[in-house]
Each structure stands twice: as structure tokens, then as C-alpha cells.
Amino acid sequence: MTFLRNILLASVLAGCATTDGDPRDPFEGFNRGVYKFNETVDKAIAKPVATAYRDLLHEEIRSRVRNFFSNIADLFIGVNNLLQGKFQDGVEDWARFAFNSTIGLFGIHDVASDMGIEKHDEDFGQTFGRWGVGDGPYIVLPILGPSTLRDSVGKAFDLYTDPVSDFRPIRLRNSAIALRLVNVRADLLDAGRILEEAALDKYVFLRDAYLQRRRSLIYDGRPPREEREPQEPVKEKSSAAPVNVDPAIDVDNVYLPRTPKNYEAVMAAQHATHR
Amino acid sequence: MRPIAKALLCFCTAFFLGAVQAQELSPDLLVKNVTLEVVELIAKDREIRGNRNKLIQLIDEKVLPHFNFSAMTALAMGQSWHKANAEQKKRLTEEFKTLLVRTYASALAAFSEQKLDFRPLRAKPTDTDVTVNVRVLQPGAQPVPIDYSMEKTAAGWKVYDVMVGGVSLVANYRTEFNNTVRESGIDGLIKTLSAKNRSLEAASGAQQK
Numbered sequence: 370m371t372f373l374r375n376i377l378l379a380s381v382l383a384g385c386a387t388t389d390g391d392p393r394d395p396f397e398g399f400n401r402g403v404y405k406f407n408e409t410v411d412k413a414i415a416k417p418v419a420t421a422y423r424d425l426l427h428e429e430i431r432s433r434v435r436n437f438f439s440n441i442a443d444l445f446i447g448v449n450n451l452l453q454g455k456f457q458d459g460v461e462d463w464a465r466f467a468f469n470s471t472i473g474l475f476g477i478h479d480v481a482s483d484m485g486i487e488k489h490d491e492d493f494g495q496t497f498g499r500w501g502v503g504d505g506p507y508i509v510l511p512i513l514g515p516s517t518l519r520d521s522v523g524k525a526f527d528l529y530t531d532p533v534s535d536f537r538p539i540r541l542r543n544s545a546i547a548l549r550l551v552n553v554r555a556d557l558l559d560a561g562r563i564l565e566e567a568a569l570d571k572y573v574f575l576r577d578a579y580l581q582r583r584r585s586l587i588y589d590g591r592p593p594r595e596e597r598e599p600q601e602p603v604k605e606k607s608s609a610a611p612v613n614v615d616p617a618i619d620v621d622n623v624y625l626p627r628t629p630k631n632y633e634a635v636m637a638a639q640h641a642t643h644r
Numbered sequence: 645m646r647p648i649a650k651a652l653l654c655f656c657t658a659f660f661l662g663a664v665q666a667q668e669l670s671p672d673l674l675v676k677n678v679t680l681e682v683v684e685l686i687a688k689d690r691e692i693r694g695n696r697n698k699l700i701q702l703i704d705e706k707v708l709p710h711f712n713f714s715a716m717t718a719l720a721m722g723q724s725w726h727k728a729n730a731e732q733k734k735r736l737t738e739e740f741k742t743l744l745v746r747t748y749a750s751a752l753a754a755f756s757e758q759k760l761d762f763r764p765l766r767a768k769p770t771d772t773d774v775t776v777n778v779r780v781l782q783p784g785a786q787p788v789p790i791d792y793s794m795e796k797t798a799a800g801w802k803v804y805d806v807m808v809g810g811v812s813l814v815a816n817y818r819t820e821f822n823n824t825v826r827e828s829g830i831d832g833l834i835k836t837l838s839a840k841n842r843s844l845e846a847a848s849g850a851q852q853k
Contacts, residue, residue: 391819428756432783439784479783490786559754566844567747569820569836577819578811585810590789592810 393507394576400509404572407514411554416561419554431552433477438549439488440469440476441532448530449491453499461486490586493530494523498587507576515579671794671801672765674710675776679760682706687757696848699749707748712795712802713741719805720817724825724833732830739837744813746844758782772796 394400423431447462465481465488473480482488497519498504505518516524528534533549536542568574584592669677685692685702692698717737718725728736763777773795779787793805805814824833 436784482781482783488784488786559750563747563750563754566750567743569817569824569840573820573823574816577816581811581816582809590810 393504393580395506396508400507400576401572403509403511404575407509407512410512415550415554416558419551419558422551423555423558431555434548434552435556436469436473436479437476438533438552439479440466440473443469443488444532445527445530446489446491449493449496450489452496453491458489458491462489462491492523493526494520494583495587497523498583504580504583507580515575517580517583520583669800670765671774671792671796672762672776674801675778675792675794676762678706678710679762679778682752683755683757683760686752686755693753696746696749696753699752700745703745703748703752708741708745710801710803712797712804713737713744715795715802715804716740716744716814719814721821721825722818724822724830727825728830732834735834736830736837739834739841740817742841743837743844746841746848761787 391397443462443466447459447466450456450459450462465486466476468481468484468486469476469479472478479488494517502519504520508516508518508521510516510521510524513524533545534542536545564571564574682702685706689698692702714733714737717733717740720740721728721736725733759781761779761781763779765774765776767774773793776792776794778790778792780790781787788809789807791807792803793807794801794803805812807813821833824836828835
């Protein structure tokens with residue numbers, strides 16, 4: 370344990386050097402330290418174990434494990450949907466639980482999805498968000514990874530209400546929790562590789578993706594129009610730039626149709642220069 | 645002489661008809677056709693998954709023509725885009741394109757024949773800027789939405805952003821790009837991107853040996 374503590378300390382101190390002053394991330398120095406610690410632990414333990422798990426067990430078996438824990442989670446996903454006032458979704462979650470626990474043999478078969486009752490993704494962090502609680506500062510939690518102040522509190526509720534933590538005897542509970550963690554990590558192996566490849570600065574890439582993802586989840590994939598950041602430029606008068614498409618487009622708002630007025634001209638100019 | 649001219653005429657007509665058809669294709673159909681074609685090609689060719697260069701070639705041929713990379717780069721750069729001159733813009737677009745294609749190839753390699761659900765397009769026929777929704781269904785997990793933001797251009801519909809699970813690929817680069825530009829300027833960003841691309845190329849080259 371002292372070994373772990375030393376890494377944590379060393380990396381937190383090392384991380385304090387750099388910050389880019391993002392208003393959503395006031396503790397960036399500290400967060401980068403924890404991020405580094407997590408990465409070290411992941412590289413040393415979690416990733417090798419998850420890789421072995423994936424290589425040793427066939428996808429059939431892994432999907433049974435995934436379904437089993439996913440089924441247990443549906444209970445409180447339902448609770449959260451009810452807390453958010455989404456009664457139909459909540460009832461669906463419990464119907465899933467009922468079908469999968471019985472016909473699906475303790476949840477190892479996701480028969481409900483085959484019947485067309487779709488899985489939802491809810492947790493207490495999202496419920497608080499739906500109730501109007503803001504993100505709060507971005508926080509990287511040890512081991513658990515990216516979070517925000519609101520989502521950390523939500524996570525505490527999630528863990529407190531986690532049915533798996535009621536498994537007895539204790540050894541069974543611990544094994545179940547470990548198995549669930551390994552399974553989750555194994556499912557993220559591909560994503561981790563893509564992150565390695567895609568990101569210039571993995572910390573920033575993961576943070577921004579997390580914040581975008583949570584926002585989308587809170588509004589079930591349809592987040593409202595976000596206020597434009599004040600430093601965003603007002604639309605440039607298109608005199609110089611031949612390649613345009615108005616970079617000041619609300620990227621967060623792309624699902625609302627938008628008609629760029631200068632589009633034909635811009636495309637014509639672009640083709641003239643490229644061809 | 646006659647048959648050749650006739651053949652040529654036929655060819656030209658076919659070509660133009662094809663071109664017209666390609667333009668008239670509605671955005672949701674376009675996404676569906678291209679996606680299904682790519683998925684089928686990957687399913688058919690066992691070896692392609694492990695062969696990064698072959699995957700990239702496939703993407704180059706089938707997918708890239710439907711993307712507007714200068715718009716994507718402009719969106720990812722945000723306000724910094726205006727600080728770049730024409731030459732820099734060209735290089736940025738080129739490097740960003742290489743990076744995105746490589747990332748896309750990784751994602752495709754990881755794709756394991758999940759079911760796809762192509763959602764009906766919710767837009768008026770006159771709209772020139774739409775989102776096409778596709779969902780990847782998987783047992784035991786919430787479906788992952790993939791949203792293509794597309795714009796109608798003279799050359800047909802072009803994708804200018806892809807959102808996976810609510811995360812805009814293009815917006816996700818903005819902070820990184822702005823940080824780099826602030827620290828080392830536009831040229832610094834070009835350098836960082838091309839270094840990243842070269843190191844990825846070297847890594848995948850080493851893997852294939």
C-alpha cells in the first residue's frame with residue numbers, strides 16, 4: 370500500500386506543474402496527478418488482467434457475465450428513471466429485470482432486448498443533473514476515473530445502493546465486484562486503444578469526451594442548445610477565407626437544422642481551388 | 645468509328661446519370677448504403693481487420709468522398725482557424741484527416757458485427773443541414789447512437805461531424821487544438837499533428853512485421 374501511496378504522491382506533485390486554465394477544470398494540476406496514478410495502476414494491474422480475461426474466455430461467456438451484472442443494474446436504473454419522472458422508462462427497466470431474471474436465467478440472457486425492451490443508461494449523477502444540479506468542477510477520482518463534483522456524489526449513491534454489495538458471504542461479494550470490474554475493463558480495451566491513437570493529450574481528450582458524454586446522457590441524447598462560450602468569435606465576414614463553413618457553428622447544436630447562407634459560393638470556391 | 649462514339653456516348657450518359665443519382669441520394673440513404681457496404685466488405689474479408697493499410701485504403705475509397713474535411717478541421721479549430729493562412733489550413737486539414745482516418749480504422753477493426761439500426765430521417769426535404777441517426781445495438785448495454793451531421797453541397801451530401809454516444813468527434817479536439825495553438829502557434833499544431841501521425845504509422849508498421 371505504501372508503494373501505491375508513493376506513486377500517488379509523486380504523480381500528484383508532478384501533475385501540479387501544468388494547467389491550461391480551463392474554467393471547467395480548476396483542479397487540473399491535481400486531477401492530472403490522479404490521472405497519472407490511475408494510468409500507472411491500470412497499466413500494472415487492470416489492463417493485463419482484463420486482457421488475459423478477454424483472451425482466455427470466449428465472448429459467449431463474457432457476454433453472459435456482462436448480462437448478469439447489467440440485469441442487476443436495471444433495478445436502480447429503473448429507480449433513477451422514476452426519480453427523473455420518466456415513468457414509462459422506469460417501468461420498462463423493471464420489466465427487463467423481471468423477464469431477464471426469470472426467462473433469462475438470473476439475467477445471463479438479455480431476453481428483454483430481444484423482445485424489444487431497450488436497455489437504458491441512468492445513474493444518480495444523471496438524476497441530479499436532470500434535477501438541475503450543474504456539473505461542478507471536473508474531478509478525476511482515484512481508480513474510478515473521470516467524474517465531476519455532482520457525479521462523484523451521484524457515484525457515492527450508486528455504490529451505496531449497489532445490489533451487488535449486498536451479496537453474502539463477503540467472499541462472494543468481493544469476487545462478484547472484482548469480476549464486474551474486470552469485465553468492464555475488458556470491454557474498454559478497444560476504446561482505450563482508440564484513445565491512445567486519437568488523442569494528442571489523453572487527459573484533455575478524455576475529460577472533454579466525459580463532459581460531452583454526461584451532458585448527452587443527462588438529456589437522453591438530446592441536450593438543449595448550449596450557451597456559446599464568450600471567447601468564441603462572432604461569425605466572420607466571409608471575404609478572405611475560401612474554405613469556410615463558419616467555424617463558429619454551434620457544434621453542440623448540430624441536431625438543429627441550420628442553413629449556411631454562403632454555402633453554394635463557398636463550395637464553388639473550394640472546388641475551383643482544389644480541382 | 646461509329647461504335648466507339650456510341651460506346652463513348654453511352655459511357656458518358658451512364659456517368660452523368662450516376663453522378664446525378666449520387667447527388668440526389670438522401671443523406672440517410674447515403675449513410676445506410678455506405679455503412680452496409682463497408683460492413684459487408686469487412687465481414688467478407690477476414691484478413692482486412694488485422695491489416696491496417698488495407699483498412700485505410702478501404703476507408704479512402706468508400707468513406708472519405710462523403711466527408712468534408714476542411715469543414716471538420718475548421719470546426720475543430722474554432723477561433724484559431726482564422727489565424728491560419730491558406731497554406732497552413734491546407735496542411736492542418738491534411739494532417740487532421742490522416743489522424744481521423746487512422747482512428748476510424750481502429751474503430752472499424754474493433755467492430756464485431758453488432759446490429760445496426762438506421763433511424764428514419766427527421767427533416768424537411770428542403771433542409772440542407774441534417775443529422776442522420778444510426779444506432780449500434782448490443783445485448784446488455786444501451787444502444788450507442790452514432791449521429792452524422794451532414795450538409796448538402798454541390799457535390800452531394802457531406803459529413804462534417806460525427807457524434808458517438810453524444811460526443812462530437814470534432815468538438816472534442818477543440819480544447820487540445822486551442823491549447824497547442826496558444827503554446828506553440830499554428831505551426832506548432834501542424835508539427836504536433838504530423839508527429840502524432842508519423843508515430844502512429846511507425847507503430848502500426850512495426851506491428852505488421
